[in-house]
Amino acid sequence: MNAGGAASELARVTTGTRRQQVYRLIWRWHFYAGLFCLPFVVWLSITGMIYLFKPQLEPLLERRYAHVTGGPPQAASAQVAAALAAVPGGVLNAYELHAAPEAATRVLVGKGAQINRVFVDPSSLRVLHVVNENDRFMRVIFYLHGELLLGTAGSVLVELAASWTILMLLSGLYLWWPRTHRFCGVLFPRLRHGSRTFWRDMHAVTGVWVSCFALFLLVSGLPWSKSWGGMLQTLRQTYARSASAQDWSIGSAHDRAVASLQNAPLRAAFMPGMRMPGDTEAAAIGLDYTALDRVLPTVIAQQLAPPVLISPPSRFAPTWAARSDAEDRSLRADLVLDGTSGALVSRTTFFQRPLLDRIIGYGVAIHEGRLFPPLNQILGVFTALGLITLSSSAVVLWWRRRPAGVLGAPPAHAQTRYPMLVVTLLVLLGIALPLLGASMLVMLLVERIGLRHWPRARHFLGLAPKLDV
Structure with a gap:
């Protein structure tokens, strides 16, 4: 072989080795992302599937209040008075229009940071049931899904898991994307090649099919999170030229703060020290519910x-x-009304909201399966079941492949360098998802500094014996 041929062969081998090193490097990030994310992925998939069917489940759970009256309804203000009497010290938060003439009236009564749903027979004014909004089944599922019932800490944890899941899915698409014209084991599984190939294909094929849907669900769910959603709220308040209120919440703490404002009557805001005789706060300040x-x-x-x-x-x-x-937020509208005359002052539709609100509104509606039901719900269930399959197959693959005495992460090589393109993509992802960026930085510091003189831990984690410096 001449010198030119030898140089060409050396370059080809070097390029192949570098690609293998990059592949293994990305595989390590994929592995550690999955190690942290999989329990959360399964949890979010199950709770998310339940919440998808809120329009079907809530009427079923409240069916006893669907047919409660046969007589003519009394005045709305009288129904509100009956509801307020059932919650001493409460104020009217909202009156819900009748879903059907024979159905119970729903009145939301606020007391401090809490909101109670009161079911009233519109004909007899008999109070049928009182329940805290946050104790209703679908609301519990909502908070289980968004913050694990742990408040702000849970919201941050879910956001961190969602951010790492995005990294896991993107790295998985790189690892499993077909590099030849053969699509067996990528677009469809091979069912006659043994159990090991079956589980490998189940993981790869499921990941390829559901990743795009899952990435959309993860990104569209971020506005609800405490950290990322809080930054988005600040951006909206800074740049959105609209006085309309934000149409999505960023956790239970935000919901309680908004409820406190909604439950504080207007005149109390201007005269906070004012107190007059009366049974309720509303009566104390003379708020006229007959409006x-x-x-x-x-x-x-x-x-x-x-x-x-x-x-x-x-x-x-x-x-x-x-x-x-x-439920379909593109159908929503807001009215401002004159309580003295009952006249309409203004009407704001979804399409009059700022562009950012509309984008998030569509994303939230799709995330909840409401924009084009039932297909939207079917796609949501497909994605959730796919993520559960992806997670279970990953556990099976890891359990079968892991060597004894180590975690089973793809071993690293001391000579492996981060390509500039990979570094750039990780930096951009870390900027877009700050919790992910901060946690990646912590991981790198622990690997390069914290574990430098801990050979047993480095061996267990599959790290190289010597660090690049």
Whole structure:
């Protein structure tokens, strides 16, 4: 072989070795991301699947209140008075329009940072049931899904897991994406090549098919998170030229803060020390709930998408207002009403909201399976089941392949260098997902400094005996 041929062969071998090193490097990130994420992926998939069917489950759980009256309903203000009497010290948070003439009226009564849902027979004014909103089944599922019932700490943990899952899926697509024209084991599994190939293909094929859907669900769920969602809220308040309220929450702490504002009557905001005789805070400041009877016909005439909630003046909103709380957020609209005359002051539709709100609104609606049901729900279930399959097959593969006495991570080589393209992509991902970036930095510091003189730990984790410096 001449010198030119030898040099060409050496370059080919060197390039192949470098590709293998990069592949193994990305495989390590994929492995450690999965090690942390998989329990959360399974948890979020199960709770998310349950929440997808909120439109079907809630009417089923509340079926006893679907047919409660046969007589004509009394005035809305009288129904509110009955609900307030069932929650001493409470104030009207919102009155929900009847889902059906024979159904119980839902009245949301606020007390401090809590909101209670009161079911009232509109004909007899008998209170049928009182429940804290956060104790309702679907609300519990919502908080289990978004923050593990741990408040802010849980929200941060879920966001961290979601960020690492994004890295896991992106690295998995790189690892499993077909590099030849053969699609066996990538787009469809090989079923006659033994159990090891079966589980490998189940992992790869499932990942290729569900990753795009899963990435969308993960990104569209970030606005609810405490850290990322809080930064988005700040961005919205800074750049969105709109006085409309944010249409999504960022955790239970945010919900409680908003509830406190909504439950604080308007005049109390201007006269915080004022106290007058009366049974409720609303009576103490002279808030006239009979205005509800005046604004109700106007709201009905607007034909908003149900459910429709009518709210009195508060520190959060200084006028009577009505809003559609439709599951498909593109159908929502907000009304501002004159409580004295009952006239409509203004109407804001979804398409009049800032662009950022509309983008997030569509993302949230798809995330919850509401934008184009039932196909949207079917795709959500498909993605959730795919993620569960992806997680279970990953555990099987790891358990079968792991050597005795070590964790089973792909072993690293001391000569492996991070290619500039990989570094750039990781930096950009870390900037877009700050919790991911901070945790990656911590991992690198622990690997390069914390474990430098701990050979047993380095061996267990599959790290190279010597560190690159």
